[in-house]
Amino acid sequence: MSSLSDIGTIKDVMQRHGFSFSKGLGQNFLVNPSVCPRMAELGGANERAGVLEIGPGIGVLTAELARRARRVVAVELDERLLPVLNETLAAFSNVTIIHGDALKLDLAAVIREHFADCERVAVCANLPYYITSPIIMTLLESHLPITSITVMVQKEAADRICAAVGSRESGALTVAIHYYAAPRMLFRVSPGSFMPPPKVTSAVIRMELLPEPPYDVGDEKVFFATVKAGFSQRRKTLANSLTSGGFLTREQAAEALANAGIAPNTRIEALNMEKLAALSRAVVAITGK
Numbered sequence: 389m390s391s392l393s394d395i396g397t398i399k400d401v402m403q404r405h406g407f408s409f410s411k412g413l414g415q416n417f418l419v420n421p422s423v424c425p426r427m428a429e430l431g432g433a434n435e436r437a438g439v440l441e442i443g444p445g446i447g448v449l450t451a452e453l454a455r456r457a458r459r460v461v462a463v464e465l466d467e468r469l470l471p472v473l474n475e476t477l478a479a480f481s482n483v484t485i486i487h488g489d490a491l492k493l494d495l496a497a498v499i500r501e502h503f504a505d506c507e508r509v510a511v512c513a514n515l516p517y518y519i520t521s522p523i524i525m526t527l528l529e530s531h532l533p534i535t536s537i538t539v540m541v542q543k544e545a546a547d548r549i550c551a552a553v554g555s556r557e558s559g560a561l562t563v564a565i566h567y568y569a570a571p572r573m574l575f576r577v578s579p580g581s582f583m584p585p586p587k588v589t590s591a592v593i594r595m596e597l598l599p600e601p602p603y604d605v606g607d608e609k610v611f612f613a614t615v616k617a618g619f620s621q622r623r624k625t626l627a628n629s630l631t632s633g634g635f636l637t638r639e640q641a642a643e644a645l646a647n648a649g650i651a652p653n654t655r656i657e658a659l660n661m662e663k664l665a666a667l668s669r670a671v672v673a674i675t676g677k
């Protein structure tokens with residue numbers, strides 16, 4: 389099979405299988421030949437690693453991962469791509485394709501079943517952009533035995549994820565990701581690198597999972613609820629945003645902020661991880677939640 393990033397090859401495969409792109413499934417396939425080898429290298433695909441891919445498309449990144457990794461499991465939702473992948477990845481004995489929705493699949497069971505002989509497991513994927521945040525959060529919150537997540541996302545999402553917590557660019561997603569992992573921007577990818585080209589620039593980021601969350605937040609549920617309440621009205625002061633949606637009463641908010649050593653007119657976007665953790669512990673102490 390000639391290169392899967394070659395436009396002629398892609399058109400030929402698509403035509404023979406009667407395949408047409410689904411916009412709804414975020415199908416923008418990579419046609420820039422330099423991107424997938426780089427992603428596979430930086431994503432940690434090597435002979436000791438198992439790699440979980442989400443959304444293989446016609447297999448352009450899958451093939452680069454399979455050349456380097458011990459084993460690759462790729463989860464694809466679009467049933468029409470299964471016969472295509474059977475053909476394009478026929479040369480690789482270390483690849484398993486699973487038909488399913490990455491958001492609904494029991495990924496812990498998939499890892500147990502397929503990667504038992506791998507020293508470590510990494511996730512590497514060109515994500516369908518319509519589910520960027522839910523996929524990343526599912527991977528992080530499920531406490532999967534994975535060491536890193538290397539993904540292509542919209543550049544705006546990459547900027548948000550990699551922003552410093554406590555900066556104006558940060559958001560609830562920034563905080564959630566920094567709680568579980570250390571994110572890093574790797575490289576940008578232009579719309580012309582895809583077929584069909586998306587409207588936006590993309591970027592590849594890598595999130596190194598932290599062995600243990602390094603902050604004592606008292607209670608994870610309260611921590612994420614506090615962050616959610618704060619960012620739901622990020623331009624308001626914490627004295628106001630923490631009472632939004634009935635999360636805390638005015639008195640509770642004032643007491644929690646005082647106990648955490650945070651001025652009531654501070655906005656959530658100004659708090660770093662240590663301050664957010666202190667606020668969460670104060671909310672736990674006051675509400676007993």
Ligand code: SAM
Nearest residue numbers: 416417418443444445464465466489490514516
């Ligand atoms: N990896 C290929 C590439 O780089 O050319 C395709 C990437 S394309 C941006 C996203 C892929 O994810 C598509 O193949 C799409 O069908 C698949 N997909 C969309 N939603 C999915 C889901 N919930 N679970 C698994 N795969 C999904």
